[in-house]
Amino acid sequence: MAELIVAFDVPSGREALGLAGRLPGLRWAKIGPVLYNREGPSLIREFTQRGIRVFLDLKWHDIPNIVASAVTAARELGVAMTTVHCLGGRAMLTAAARAADGSELGVVGVTVLTSHDAAELEGVLGRGVPDVGFEAERLGRAAMHAGLRGVVASGQELGLLREALGPDPWIVVPGIRAPGEPAGDQVRTVEPAEAVRRGATHLVVGRPITAARDPVTAYQRLVDGLD
Numbered sequence: 001m002a003e004l005i006v007a008f009d010v011p012s013g014r015e016a017l018g019l020a021g022r023l024p025g026l027r028w029a030k031i032g033p034v035l036y037n038r039e040g041p042s043l044i045r046e047f048t049q050r051g052i053r054v055f056l057d058l059k060w061h062d063i064p065n066i067v068a069s070a071v072t073a074a075r076e077l078g079v080a081m082t083t084v085h086c087l088g089g090r091a092m093l094t095a096a097a098r099a100a101d102g103s104e105l106g107v108v109g110v111t112v113l114t115s116h117d118a119a120e121l122e123g124v125l126g127r128g129v130p131d132v133g134f135e136a137e138r139l140g141r142a143a144m145h146a147g148l149r150g151v152v153a154s155g156q157e158l159g160l161l162r163e164a165l166g167p168d169p170w171i172v173v174p175g176i177r178a179p180g181e182p183a184g185d186q187v188r189t190v191e192p193a194e195a196v197r198r199g200a201t202h203l204v205v206g207r208p209i210t211a212a213r214d215p216v217t218a219y220q221r222l223v224d225g226l227d
Contacts, residue, residue: 002196002226005030005055005172006219007206013039017046019210023219028080030055030204044077053080055172055204059110061085064095071099071107081106081172081202083152086139093146101147108150108172109143111136111157133157137164144169155190155198162199174204176222192225 005028008016016035020026029047031054036043047054056079060067067084074082084096086109093109100107112135136157141164143151150170153161161171173195195203205222212218 002200003028003202004219004222004226005202005204006209007032007057007174007204008035008210009206010035010210011038013043013046016043019215020047020050020052022216023209024216025223026052026219028053028055028202030057030206032057033059041077044079048078054078055081055202057083059083059085060096061088062092064092067092068095068099071096071105075100075103075105079105081108081149081170083108083110084148085110086143086151090142090146093143093148097147100149106149106170108152108170109139109146109148110152111139111143111161112153133160137161140165150201155195155200158190158195158198158200167199170201171199172202172204173200174206176203176205177208192222196226 006023006026007030008019009032010016010019013035020029029052031044036058044054044056056074060070061084067088071082082105084093084107086093096107112132136153137160140151140153140161144165150172151161152172152174154175155173158171158173173190175190176192176195192203209215209218
């Protein structure tokens with residue numbers, strides 16, 4: 001069964017912890033760059049002390065030694081999952097995998113951001129992109145060859161990646177939106193049930209919960225839909 005990760009992209013650690021305390025059975029919390037830069041490692045420790053797994057989503061993309069050291073620091077903090085950019089290359093991905101080897105930390109590689117469409121990706125890569133799914137698969141295979149635990153990808157590439165990578169890797173899917181919900185800056189979105197059907201292992205949901213009029217009800221509706 002897929003697991004729900006709540007993205008606490010909120011202004012403060014106090015707000016994040018307050019909301020977390022209202023969400024029954026919360027298993028995963030995503031901490032991104034805004035909240036991490038404001039609160040630092042202490043917020044990670046607070047979540048883990050509450051028995052909540054932390055997905056530290058900083059999307060590292062640097063030289064291999066720096067990324068390996070960052071992964072080691074995350075592992076020592078008790079982080080359960082963290083991200084690196086697949087575009088960092090094989091040496092960087094391999095260094096990240098080795099830094100986590102033998103621990104419970106799962107390093108996942110970001111393939112193509114959900115805010116990118118084909119035209120945007122062409123500008124990033126400097127070449128034609130006939131199919132975003134092909135790029136996601138290419139990068140996903142690189143992540144697996146390097147020894148990562150899984151990948152991050154949009155729901156639109158999910159079926160292709162599950163077929164290409166097999167049943168074991170984690171596939172973490174952001175851009176989860178229910179019918180009628182605004183997409184915001186997410187270009188490639190998917191409904192929760194469809195993501196599960198296509199083989200997602202983790203669904204990352206932020207604003208549909210944190211910006212909802214009733215966050216607890218919105219959260220519970222998503223949890224119930226995963227059973």
